[in-house]
Amino acid sequence: AFVLEEATVESIHRAFAGGELTSRGLVELYLRRIASLDPALHAVVEIDAAGALAAADRADAARLELDGAALPPLHGIPVLIKDNIAAAGDGSGRLNATAGSLALVGSRPARDAGVVERLRRAGAVVLGTASLSEWCNFRAPGIPAGWSPRAGQGINPYVPSATPCASSSGSAIAAAANMVAVTIGTETDGSIMCPSSFNSVVGIKPTVGLTSRAGVIIISPRMDTIGPICRTVSDAVHVLEAMVGYDPRDAEATRMASRYIPKGGYGQFLNIDGLRGKRVGILRKDFFRFAPGSIQEKVFRDHFNTMRKMGAILVDNLEIPSMKVINDAVQSGERALMLAEFKLSLNSYLSELASSPVRSLSDIIDFNNKNPVEERMAEFGQSYLLQSEATNGIGPAEERAIAKLNKLCEEGLEKIMRANQLDVIVAPGASAHSLLAIGGYPAITVPAGYASNGVPFAICFGGLKVMCNQNISHRWT
Numbered sequence: 275a276f277v278l279e280e281a282t283v284e285s286i287h288r289a290f291a292g293g294e295l296t297s298r299g300l301v302e303l304y305l306r307r308i309a310s311l312d313p314a315l316h317a318v319v320e321i322d323a324a325g326a327l328a329a330a331d332r333a334d335a336a337r338l339e340l341d342g343a344a345l346p347p348l349h350g351i352p353v354l355i356k357d358n359i360a361a362a363g364d365g366s367g368r369l370n371a372t373a374g375s376l377a378l379v380g381s382r383p384a385r386d387a388g389v390v391e392r393l394r395r396a397g398a399v400v401l402g403t404a405s406l407s408e409w410c411n412f413r414a415p416g417i418p419a420g421w422s423p424r425a426g427q428g429i430n431p432y433v434p435s436a437t438p439c440a441s442s443s444g445s446a447i448a449a450a451a452n453m454v455a456v457t458i459g460t461e462t463d464g465s466i467m468c469p470s471s472f473n474s475v476v477g478i479k480p481t482v483g484l485t486s487r488a489g490v491i492i493i494s495p496r497m498d499t500i501g502p503i504c505r506t507v508s509d510a511v512h513v514l515e516a517m518v519g520y521d522p523r524d525a526e527a528t529r530m531a532s533r534y535i536p537k538g539g540y541g542q543f544l545n546i547d548g549l550r551g552k553r554v555g556i557l558r559k560d561f562f563r564f565a566p567g568s569i570q571e572k573v574f575r576d577h578f579n580t581m582r583k584m585g586a587i588l589v590d591n592l593e594i595p596s597m598k599v600i601n602d603a604v605q606s607g608e609r610a611l612m613l614a615e616f617k618l619s620l621n622s623y624l625s626e627l628a629s630s631p632v633r634s635l636s637d638i639i640d641f642n643n644k645n646p647v648e649e650r651m652a653e654f655g656q657s658y659l660l661q662s663e664a665t666n667g668i669g670p671a672e673e674r675a676i677a678k679l680n681k682l683c684e685e686g687l688e689k690i691m692r693a694n695q696l697d698v699i700v701a702p703g704a705s706a707h708s709l710l711a712i713g714g715y716p717a718i719t720v721p722a723g724y725a726s727n728g729v730p731f732a733i734c735f736g737g738l739k740v741m742c743n744q745n746i747s748h749r750w751t
Contacts, residue, residue, distance in 0.1 A: 297330035297350030317447035321402035349397030358491035374408035374422025381630035387489030396516035405444030440468035464707030474730035482714030483531030488523030550585030
């Protein structure tokens with residue numbers, strides 16, 4: 275029998291096919307669950323109930339009409355998208371995309387974001403928007419992860435006192451609490467990996483360019499990527515398949531990456547023997563920092579033994595020699611570069627909206643100053659926004675930062691993977707987020723266990739962009 279709390283894309287399709295469930299019925303179940311749980315968890319910003327039910331009715335009608343014929347892979351499946359992704363729908367613009375900010379309430383996109391267009395073509399029903407850290411955690415330091423003035427403070431459903439972590443927190447919370455089977459997040463530097471780890475769900479951070487950023491509020495075109503957050507690897511892979519591909523609105527990035535989408539899709543790599551013969555590098559120094567005898571130490575030891583039994587070749591005790599330099603660069607040169615990129619990206623996004631109460635980063639800064647109570651200005655300020663507004667595009671200093679980051683990529687992850695002929699590297703949780711962010715590299719974060727206090731933790735597999743090394747397995751894109 276269909277069980278909502280354990281629903282996967284596959285089990286939903288089985289229930290549809292067996293007449294046990296309709297798309298409308300599923301939307302109604304999720305709406306009731308959101309109404310019950312979200313007042314405590316703050317994972318959802320907006321719901322488009324009328325639009326979702328209408329789309330579900332269309333999906334049900336198509337299923338009856340086609341009577342067993344092939345349907346799109348996400349046909350009738352409800353999806354929550356992060357609140358920085360535009361969803362115009364039928365043109366009425368029922369959902370705001372606000373990045374958690376009150377300044378963008380009332381804005382209307384001219385069209386769906388590129389990934390939303392693909393999700394709809396795959397049959398998905400856009401249910402609403404998931405909460406996030408305001409401005410994708412790029413307003414000021416010290417703001418709690420998962421907080422925004424639109425949704426309040428997102429809560430970890432496993433341990434309410436624990437962090438929900440990073441800006442795609444609402445997507446991860448909603449998936450973990452079974453408010454919906456499929457959610458979409460975005461990542462600059464850890465924003466899919468970290469909440470997936472802390473909320474015990476699967477997050478895929480695709481190679482930059484595999485998924486379009488058109489119609490998405492991003493921070494850095496070099497690092498930002500859009501990916502699925504689901505309860506199972508299988509679900510995340512099927513959703514990824516629906517999202518990837520060329521988009522003329524994000525042409526430079528997606529043209530290159532789309533060449534490396536494997537023929538036959540990613541689902542073919544959902545193989546129980548997929549690790550056999552693969553070389554897996556374990557990044558010990560700077561990453562595995564567990565107390566001797568801890569649950570984490572034992573769990574990872576068990577996982578590595580399982581990988582060996584499944585035929586993986588583990589290359590242990592690897593070290594990224596430039597890791598300290600990478601971390602320092604993230605806090606200095608990368609931050610300065612991101613400030614310049616954010617202003618350019620945000621102003622470009624705002625200029626394309628059909629209507630909006632604000633049209634520039636400067637307007638947003640003014641809005642915050644005029645609404646200090648709602649935006650908690652006295653407590654948090656907006657230092658990153660002010661620093662970003664003071665930038666003047668990509669100049670010599672930013673070009674030098676880009677060159678330095680490229681060199682760190684070459685002398686860091688790319689060097690160690692090629693020298694050791696690795697297919698993939700492995701690290702705990704989101705500990706390798708900056709290492710993977712600076713080069714736009716892919717990663718998948720998978721639930722690994724639970725600490726002594728009940729807080730979930732993950733195992734992360736990462737690799738190079740396929741365009742960097744065509745010998746790296748497609749499975750890690």
